[in-house]
Each structure stands twice: as structure tokens, then as C-alpha cells.
Amino acid sequence: MPPVLSVHRIIAVGVAVFFVLLLLFSAFHQGVTPIQTLKDTANSAAERICTSGSDHDAPLLGDVPFSQGIHSLYKSIRHSVTAKTYQDPTGRQFTLPDKEPAWTSPLGSKILIVDMDTRIPTGDNELWNPTTMDYASLDASKGGQMVSAAFMNHFLYSQIHGYDYKFFAAKSLKDHHDTWIKPHVLYDLLHSYQFVVFIDADATIQHLELPLEWLFNKWGIGHATTIAMPIDTEEVVNGDQHISTDSKGKVVLNTGFIVTQALPLAFEMLDAWRKCTTGARWKDCKQWATQWSHEQRAFSEYVRYDFNPHGNIVEIPCDDAMGFPGIVENNPRVISNCTGQFVRHQTIGKEATKTNAGNALMQSMAELMQKALIQEKARYWIADDKINIGSFLKIFQKRD
Ligand SMILES: *[C@@H]1O[C@H](CO)[C@@H](O)[C@H](O)[C@H]1NC(C)=O
Numbered sequence: 001m002p003p004v005l006s007v008h009r010i011i012a013v014g015v016a017v018f019f020v021l022l023l024l025f026s027a028f029h030q031g032v033t034p035i036q037t038l039k040d041t042a043n044s045a046a047e048r049i050c051t052s053g054s055d056h057d058a059p060l061l062g063d064v065p066f067s068q069g070i071h072s073l074y075k076s077i078r079h080s081v082t083a084k085t086y087q088d089p090t091g092r093q094f095t096l097p098d099k100e101p102a103w104t105s106p107l108g109s110k111i112l113i114v115d116m117d118t119r120i121p122t123g124d125n126e127l128w129n130p131t132t133m134d135y136a137s138l139d140a141s142k143g144g145q146m147v148s149a150a151f152m153n154h155f156l157y158s159q160i161h162g163y164d165y166k167f168f169a170a171k172s173l174k175d176h177h178d179t180w181i182k183p184h185v186l187y188d189l190l191h192s193y194q195f196v197v198f199i200d201a202d203a204t205i206q207h208l209e210l211p212l213e214w215l216f217n218k219w220g221i222g223h224a225t226t227i228a229m230p231i232d233t234e235e236v237v238n239g240d241q242h243i244s245t246d247s248k249g250k251v252v253l254n255t256g257f258i259v260t261q262a263l264p265l266a267f268e269m270l271d272a273w274r275k276c277t278t279g280a281r282w283k284d285c286k287q288w289a290t291q292w293s294h295e296q297r298a299f300s301e302y303v304r305y306d307f308n309p310h311g312n313i314v315e316i317p318c319d320d321a322m323g324f325p326g327i328v329e330n331n332p333r334v335i336s337n338c339t340g341q342f343v344r345h346q347t348i349g350k351e352a353t354k355t356n357a358g359n360a361l362m363q364s365m366a367e368l369m370q371k372a373l374i375q376e377k378a379r380y381w382i383a384d385d386k387i388n389i390g391s392f393l394k395i396f397q398k399r400d
Contacts, residue, residue, distance in 0.1 A: 070159040074209060076371040077364065078160065081106055081213040088207060088341070089363055094218065101217040108162040110194035111212060115151050116168035116185050117201050118178045119143040127151055128167075140354035147201040153357040157205045160364075161212065164193065176277065177294040182255055183274035190262045190270065200256035203345040204356040208364040212259075215342060219316050221259060226266035226307065228314035229253035229299075230321035233347070234336040252293070252300035256345045257321045259314075269307040273299055321345065324352065 079086060082101050086094045121127045125134055127148035140146040151167065158165035166189070170181045182198060190196045197212060199205070215221075221228050232254040234244045245251050260266055272281055277289040282302040288294055304313055322345050323338030331348055344356045373380050 067159045067162070070156070071162055073368065074160040074364070076375070077209040077367045079207075079210045079214055081211055082217065083214065086207070086210055086214065089367075092341075094341070096214075096217050097220065102220075102222040103213040103216050105213075106162065106211060107194060107213055109164045111161075111163040112166060112189060112193040112196045113154055113158040113163050114166050114168060114185065114189060114196055114198050115147075115154055115201065116170050116181055116198065117147055118170045118172050118181075119147050119201065120169045121145075121148045121151065138354055139351075141351040143201075146350055146353050149354040149357040150199070150201045150204055153204040153208075153360060154199050156361065157208050160208055163197075163212070176289045177292075179255065180274075180277070180289070180295045182258065182295055183270050183276075183299075186258065186260050187267065187270040187274055190260055190266065194262055196260050196262075198255075198258040198260075199343065200345065202347065202350045202353050203256050203340075203343055204353060204360055206340065206342060206344050206356065206360050208360055209367070210342070215320075216259070219314055219320070221261075221314050224263070224310060224312055225259075225261055225314050226263050226269055226312040227261075228259040228316055229255060230257055230316040230338075230343070230345075231318040233318060233322050233327065233334055233338045235333045236335055237333055246297070246300045250300070252296060253304065253315060254322055254345070254347075255296040255299065256347070257316070257343045263312075265307065265309075265312060269303060272307065273303045276302065323347070324349075324356070 082096075082104050084096055088094070121144045122129050123144045124131075125138060125148075126144045127133065133148070138145050138149060140149050155165050157163075168181075168185050168189075170178070170185070172178055173180050186196055186198060195212075219228060230253065232244050232252045234251060237243045242249070260270065273295070276282060276285040276295075276298045279286045282298075285298055285302060288298040288301070291297075307313070318336055318338035320341050321343035322340060323334075323336075324340045324344050324346055327334050327339065327348065328337045334348070340356075346352050346356065
């Protein structure tokens, strides 16, 4: 029988209590809202006790749901919602605007990340098929396997930050292009959340540790924002320079990444958008039911002009949430250099979605391994003078 209170346990509890006191002190000292800090402190105290305990703690760990596990795993690299700057792995710095940030603490499950698609990934080597996926042979040039790579990325991102996640397995629409599901589903789900965020199946989050709330602060998504979308990449197709603009010549917003906030004006706007093709409000909208670019063009052609009384619609910079590195260099028809710094959107070369999702995951894993090893260097690192190989070799040589 192991002793109930081993020396290890007493030390672990002592360390945990010390950290609780230290964090409490620093939270009040800095005048920040201590609730999240307290939550984090409690979590980490629990982790310390669990991981230092003996075998009979194992069932406790087994009770931790997947989302809590992922949330704690990423604790060491999760970026603060209000940090003045963010430096990406290449060293490029991004700074919040010089004003009070609208969001100062994590919104957690008040945010929903929703995937919706008619390509339902239950086929061979796809995410929602219970047979174990073979990631190495995942072929993202095929729709179902591409959406699998992207949805893993979206789901993981939601779990890292405590957002809710849903996949809406959509049926095709009658007399409408499938992408018309977007305003309908957003309108419906927004009743249960403060924010609903939709990400296309060829788009991925590149910096998994960077929360949406930080991006909201960067983009100026505030308490009166009803909807935000990125400005589309501009293209020239067959000499036509106006392929990316509405009939007034203004560049359209791309519906590959949509942030909506539950405000009365947002519901009015989404309702008008989803009913656009009836022609009741905007007579000419019927054509966009089947003609490209469908719901995207309808939004930019009509909705944005009628539902933006106080700058409620936020246009996200193209470089932040459209395109990918090399888009201009490798595609002569693209004229705006949007490199997907935060949301990478493969409107061209969709099979790269797998590479983008893989790189984002491995980047975060590399950072986590670095942090874990370096923070506990004394535990994992043996200096070369700690093991006397030299004298052993001499003995060995002598015997020879
Ligand atoms: C596009 O932007 C990237 C980085 O944001 C830059 O490295 C590249 O040189 C740019 N390309 C062109 C053609 O301006």
C-alpha cells in the first residue's frame, strides 16, 4: 500500500498553493479581472497535483474531457487577448491599434466556430468516418479529404480557446448554389451565441495560439459590429478588371471567413440577406441564386449598402484573411498580394489546405515541446560532465 500523503504529494501541493498565492497577488496587483486568472490557476494547480501524484490519480485524469485537455495543453503558448503585439514564427510583428481594446477577456463558449458544407466527410479516409484516418495519404485535391484537413484545424482551434464548435452537414439547396446555406445557418445559430464565426473548407487558421478576441481587437470588431468579412483578392480574368467588384466598382467582401455578432441589426441584416433571392426587397437579386458569386455578390451588391448605418460592417484587411504566400507570384491573374497572415484561404490551389493545416499544427506542437523542455530543463537535460564517459572509455580501452 503506498502512503496516502507521499513526500512528492506534499511538495506538489505546497508548490500549487505557492503558485495560487503568487497569481492571486499579481492579478490584483495589475488590477485585471482576476476571474480567468483564477480559473487558469485552479487548472494548473490541479494539473500539478495530478501529474505529480501516484497511480491512483489516473481515473481523475481520465475524467477530463477532450476540450479541457486541449485547453490546458495549449496554456503555455496561448496568446493574451489584449497583448499589444503578436510576433509570428518568422519574426513579423503585428500590433493592436492604439486605443482601448474592445475585448479584454476570453469569450470562451460565447463564440461558436461553425463549419458547414454539402461535402460531408464520412467517406474513405475522411474525418467523420470512424475508420482511423491515414493522414500521410490524405489527398486534399479531393473535396471530402480537403474539408477533413480544414475541419480538423477549425475544431482544434476552437478547443484551444474554449469556443464551441459545430459541423452543419448541409443538403444541397433547390434552385440555389450551395453556398447560399451560409446566411441561413448563421441566422439560425446566432440565436444561441454572442459570436458565430464561419470558416470555409479551403481556409485554415495559421496561428492556433492566437485567439479570435485578439484578432477582433486588431480588426476593430467591437460591441456594435454586426458582421465582418475580408476584402476579396482582386483578379483580372480575360481582361476583365471588374471581376472582384460590385456594380458600383467597390471590391466585394469574401464570404470565406465570416464573423457575426448577435445584435438586433445583425438578425435584420442576415434575414434580408437569406431572403435576397426572393426579389422582394432587391428586385435584381434573383439572378445571384445560381450566378457567380452567389450569396457573396448579393451581400456586397445590396446588403452592405442598406445595413451599415454606423459602420457596423467591418472590412478585414485582405492580407490578414485572404490568399496565401506566393499568390501573386504564382497566379498572374491575381493583382492583390493577399498572403493569409491569420486566415489562409486557398481559393486557388485548394490541395495546399492540407499543408497549411499541417504546418499550423506542427508549428504549435514545436512551440509546446520547446516550452515544455526549456521550462523544465533541469528535469530533461543532462550536462555532459554529469556522466563520466571519458573514464569509462579509458577502463574499457585498458581491458582491451
Ligand atoms: C507579397 O507579400 C509578401 C509578404 O507579405 C512578400 O514577401 C512578397 O514579396 C510580396 N509579393 C509581391 C509581388 O509584392
